[in-house]
Amino acid sequence: MVDAVIAIDIGFGFTKATDGKDFLVFKSVYGEAVDLQFRESLLDTSSHDEHIQIEIDETAYFVGELAERQSSSRSFTLDQNQFISSSSKILALATLSKLVHQPKQSIKLVVGLPIGHYRQYKDELAKMLKTTHEFTAIGAQGERIEHAITVTDVRVLPQxxxxxxxxxxxxxxxxxxxxxxxxxxxxxxxxxxxxxxxxxxxxxxxxxxxxxxxxxxxxxxxxxxxxxxxxxxxxxxxxxxxxxxxxxxxxxxxxxxxxxxxxxxxxxxxxxxxxxxxxxxxxxxxxxxxxxxxxxxxxxxxxxxxxxxxxxxxxxKQDLDYRLHNVRGYFKFGLYTWRKQETKKTTEATA
Ligand SMILES: Nc1ncnc2c1ncn2[C@@H]1O[C@H](COP(=O)(O)OP(=O)(O)OP(=O)(O)O)[C@@H](O)[C@H]1O
Ligand SMILES: [Mg+2]
The missing domain is CATH 3.30.420.40 (ATPase, nucleotide binding domain)
Known part of the structure; x- marks a missing residue:
């Protein structure tokens, strides 16, 4: 089976992503997850917000709006120094927790980097992402899904x-x-x-x-x-x-x-x-x-x-939220790149 393609654009304001069908947009903010003791009452008041919560190596994070509202510790926006080491990983896995529906799926990723980061970080980012990511997604009701998502290929583009x-x-x-x-x-x-x-x-x-x-x-x-x-x-x-x-x-x-x-x-x-x-x-x-x-x-x-x-x-084109044009482009680029490879492989195999 051909791996699904997912595109992610991590901005200082918003993280944007698509799997070619749906778009996901959330604020590029994360923070330490706190125990939601008042889950019931929280749900009433913040029912519009998407619940994005993941656990990586036993550390739990709230992501997006939820982090902004609930994280007791500081929530970080993208920081230059921890951009690759933690921010981009957390935001990328948060994205996968929402867009990948089978816990053990293989996918290919296209990710954009800011122009200022591109040359310095593109290889490091690709290397960090191209592996099997084991993490837990936690739903609004506290339900846990264990993920082991394998990223088989990564392309990094200047945003x-x-x-x-x-x-x-x-x-x-x-x-x-x-x-x-x-x-x-x-x-x-x-x-x-x-x-x-x-x-x-x-x-x-x-x-x-x-x-x-x-x-x-x-x-x-x-x-x-x-x-x-x-x-x-x-x-x-x-x-x-x-x-x-x-x-x-x-x-x-x-x-x-x-x-x-x-x-x-x-x-x-x-x-x-x-x-x-x-x-x-x-x-x-x-x-x-x-x-x-x-x-x-x-x-x-x-x-x-x-x-x-x-x-x-x-x-x-005015057919889409302006924030999403880059990420839709990454997705198309992913299809273009990997389709070309597939076609080449098949032609070679049948030749
Ligand atoms: N529906 C919307 N909701 C919120 N902001 C929007 C919306 N549509 C456009 N904007 C504007 O989009 C801006 C964010 O744009 P964008 O997502 O492209 O930034 P970014 O990529 O996160 O930031 P940077 O490029 O600096 O890393 C917001 O500051 C706001 O002015
Ligand atoms: Mg941007």
Whole structure:
């Protein structure tokens, strides 16, 4: 049997994953699991949140929203130093606990790394993942499932390239557009904490023209949060601002605050910084055919960034949450890669 392909995009804000059928999105946060003594009452109040809990080598973790709410010890977002050693492993296994339905299954993985981590960590990450992972998944009612998932192959991609793969390949992993295979395309991936720039030259990653900055969407949200604090005296977590900003207002202690003017201003400033960096980092790449804007932050900033870019912008398809384009691209790339290998093997066998 051919192994199932699973794609995972571990971002500073959210971990995104797909098995080609379903998508999974959770906050890239984990923490020590505590005993949920009040399971019943917790379930009533937090029934919307997905319960993600795993146990690796006898240490139990809450992951995502659950960690943010319940972990008594600090919950960590992705930390540079422990990125490969623990964060990415915990977030990857948490993903598998949700997407792999048979406890002893074999799978193949495609994982994206931030541009800034790619060269240094890609081999280490692949090595860490390519093994049999024994861990326990714990359900909302405390039920335990013992997993022994074997990862038989791993591909690591620079994160923003996923968006190009998504356009280049069909959902069955077949190249569908000559254009994307022949052109030189710049990608701007606006995430929660960072913005990544990179170039896909004839479908290949080019390290030249790649850059990571701290101009993620959280920078604009921090500004909005500061203004809101001045007006209301309440600290609203950056994570919580997405919906408020989207709807244009927020209610704090019964009072409604109009967020539109400050949002407009903060987004424009951030977009200008992002576009300026693009024009600088690609100053010598005048032969770029087109530019794509992706990532969750790209969804809100694209209209502002576009106007200030030197070049033609290809709109990202609006058929999916912007945060998910990279990971859908990884999945297609996995099918493309491993299908090619399978076909080669079969032809060799029958030759
Ligand atoms: N439905 C949504 N819910 C929450 N945030 C969303 C949603 N749609 C778009 N966003 C935006 O997406 C941003 C996160 O984008 P994304 O998931 O691409 O970041 P990331 O990859 O985790 O971060 P980084 O690239 O810095 O590692 C949020 O800050 C928010 O502005
Ligand atoms: Mg990202």
């Amino acid at each position: 923003p390239i996923g968006t190009v793969m998504d356009r280049l390949l069909s959902i069955t992993g077949i190249a569908k557009s000559q254009r994307f295979a022949n052109d030189k395309i710049g990608i701007i991936d606006v995430g929660f904490r960072t913005t990544d720039y990179t170039i896909s030259d004839k479908g290949r990653y080019s390290e030249r023209g790649s850059l990571t900055t701290k101009n993620g969407i959280s920078k604009a949200f921090a500004k909005i949060g500061t203004k809101l604090k001045e007006a209301s005296n309440i600290d609203v977590e950056i994570y919580r601002l997405f919906e408020a900003v989207d709807s244009g207002s927020i209610k704090i202690r019964g009072k409604s605050y109009d967020l539109n003017p400050i949002t407009e201003k903060a987004f424009k400033q951030l977009a200008t910084a992002i576009a300026t960096d693009a024009n600088t980092v690609w100053a010598d790449d005048w032969d770029i055919d087109a530019i794509m804007i992706t990532g969750g932050g790209g969804a809100v900033l694209a209209p502002y960034i576009e106007k200030q870019l030197e070049g033609v912008v290809i709109p990202v």
